[in-house]
Amino acid sequence: MNTPSRVAATLSLAVLLGGGGYWAGTNNLGPILGIDLAGKALATPIAGRNAPAGAIIYYRHPDGLPQFSSTPKNTDKGRPFIAVHASEEVSFDDMKNAPSSTKAADTAPPASAEKGRILYYRNPMGLPDTSKAPKKDSMGMDYIPVYEGEQPDASTVKVSLGKLQRTGVKTALATMSSISRRIVVPGTVALDERLVSIISMRADSFIDAVASVTTGDHIGKGETLFRFYSKEIASAASEYAAGRDGSRSSDDAGPALRLKNLGVPQEIIDNIARTRQVPTSMAYTAPRDGIILDRPVTAGMMAKSGDELLRIADTSNVWVMAEVPEYDLASVRIGAEVNVSVRSLPGRTFRGAVDLIYPQVDMQTRTTKVRIELPNPDSVLLANMYADVEIEALVPDPVVAVPNSAIVDTGDRQMVFVDKGEGRFEPKDVRLGARGDDITEIREGIVAGDKVVVSANFLLDAESNLNSALSAMGEEAKP
Numbered sequence: 001m002n003t004p005s006r007v008a009a010t011l012s013l014a015v016l017l018g019g020g021g022y023w024a025g026t027n028n029l030g031p032i033l034g035i036d037l038a039g040k041a042l043a044t045p046i047a048g049r050n051a052p053a054g055a056i057i058y059y060r061h062p063d064g065l066p067q068f069s070s071t072p073k074n075t076d077k078g079r080p081f082i083a084v085h086a087s088e089e090v091s092f093d094d095m096k097n098a099p100s101s102t103k104a105a106d107t108a109p110p111a112s113a114e115k116g117r118i119l120y121y122r123n124p125m126g127l128p129d130t131s132k133a134p135k136k137d138s139m140g141m142d143y144i145p146v147y148e149g150e151q152p153d154a155s156t157v158k159v160s161l162g163k164l165q166r167t168g169v170k171t172a173l174a175t176m177s178s179i180s181r182r183i184v185v186p187g188t189v190a191l192d193e194r195l196v197s198i199i200s201m202r203a204d205s206f207i208d209a210v211a212s213v214t215t216g217d218h219i220g221k222g223e224t225l226f227r228f229y230s231k232e233i234a235s236a237a238s239e240y241a242a243g244r245d246g247s248r249s250s251d252d253a254g255p256a257l258r259l260k261n262l263g264v265p266q267e268i269i270d271n272i273a274r275t276r277q278v279p280t281s282m283a284y285t286a287p288r289d290g291i292i293l294d295r296p297v298t299a300g301m302m303a304k305s306g307d308e309l310l311r312i313a314d315t316s317n318v319w320v321m322a323e324v325p326e327y328d329l330a331s332v333r334i335g336a337e338v339n340v341s342v343r344s345l346p347g348r349t350f351r352g353a354v355d356l357i358y359p360q361v362d363m364q365t366r367t368t369k370v371r372i373e374l375p376n377p378d379s380v381l382l383a384n385m386y387a388d389v390e391i392e393a394l395v396p397d398p399v400v401a402v403p404n405s406a407i408v409d410t411g412d413r414q415m416v417f418v419d420k421g422e423g424r425f426e427p428k429d430v431r432l433g434a435r436g437d438d439i440t441e442i443r444e445g446i447v448a449g450d451k452v453v454v455s456a457n458f459l460l461d462a463e464s465n466l467n468s469a470l471s472a473m474g475e476e477a478k479p
Helices: 002-027 037-042 092-097 102-105 111-115 161-167 231-242 250-261 266-275 326-331 457-477
Strands: 056-060 082-085 116-124 144-147 170-173 177-190 198-199 205-209 223-227 282-285 290-294 308-313 317-324 337-342 350-357 367-375 386-403 413-419 426-428 430-434 437-443 449-454
Touching: 056 250, 177 367, 177 430, 177 437, 223 290, 223 308, 231 266, 250 266, 266 282, 266 367, 317 326, 317 337, 317 386, 326 367, 337 367, 386 430, 386 449
Parallel strands: none
Antiparallel strands: 056 082, 116 144, 170 449, 177 317, 177 386, 198 308, 205 223, 223 282, 290 308, 317 367, 337 350, 337 386, 350 367, 386 437, 413 426, 413 449, 430 437
16 A cells, blocks of 8 residues: 555544544443543543542533533433532532642532532522522523521621622611600690680679770770779668778678679779768779770660670780691690791791690591690780791600611511621611601610611612512422
């Protein structure tokens, strides 16, 4: 055979052997024929390897593709997936501390045998994605197995430091503080009932003359309001004058007391005792300073006993009647400071205090009247004026409190997220108390000194709900 023929035969034999080897390797015929093609190709001794041991964890693609299965299956070409036993599962934690010779020989104890059964596989980047079988993410990274006993609390949220900065999570300490807030409600100015006087006669009388005053005029204490004549009063005055000898005695107590009971002023009684004369008509004087609210009296009229002739009110002190909603009553107390502003007097604020909380709730408005006393020396506050009332609601004793923004209220529950450190946040159900302008009382759930989330807590709540759902899925994955 000449040289060209020899070269052609050699090339044909090489092609035939290479193609046959490729076909045997792709069809997994090496073990059947007793030939370890991969071992020879890689020049790795097989005799030194330990036989696979332990339960079958999953099945991998025979060509090493990132395809796995929890049950036996075949590829599209009909080739069976290769079983991976517990001893064949790679554990980076065990390999990290093992000596180099051990790593090379791959003789470390299987991680799954030490840690227990694998529940599921989680995304290596911390994304909310799990798998019942081994798989890779879009970047080719293996999903991380979660062993029995290693699964985190379903409600606890773990966030990386970078993600914390991006989401803007901020925390604050729960402290012992006094809760204070302002309850703003509408009100109406009213006269002090104790400073209103009604002028009426205690005996039938004729009105001789009336002072030149009208409704709305200011009257001073002791000023004459009108003059009157009463037959009954004149009779009692004559009896009193006739029994006088110029000096007072115990016998004068009866007639003098009768005149007082008939409403005769003490000045007129003293004048009768001094002059021993009964005046034809008597003057009725104002009992207090005030504004004339009503003036039905006229000269020449016949006033019956008990008829209202004038109504006088002292406006140096007034009331403000505020309407407080039923749900705010627990925060209002007697003596609480109050700021009142009147719409017709912009820029002015009147300071007073809660004097009385009325013992009933209006059936229509579900509000309760709260009475506030206000000084009114210049009489600028008029009856029936509208007012805006700010009541200082204060819980004087220090209580455990957190910023209002820390509370997540879902309607069915109220909770806060407690910072456990290292990016871990745990939701805690709380029972709320008094709510202030900036802080809220926590009666149960956390203690002073706990670090709570005050910003981006709704994002953590969404993450916590997602973790709970994934945990439930993990429970269902158990055989």
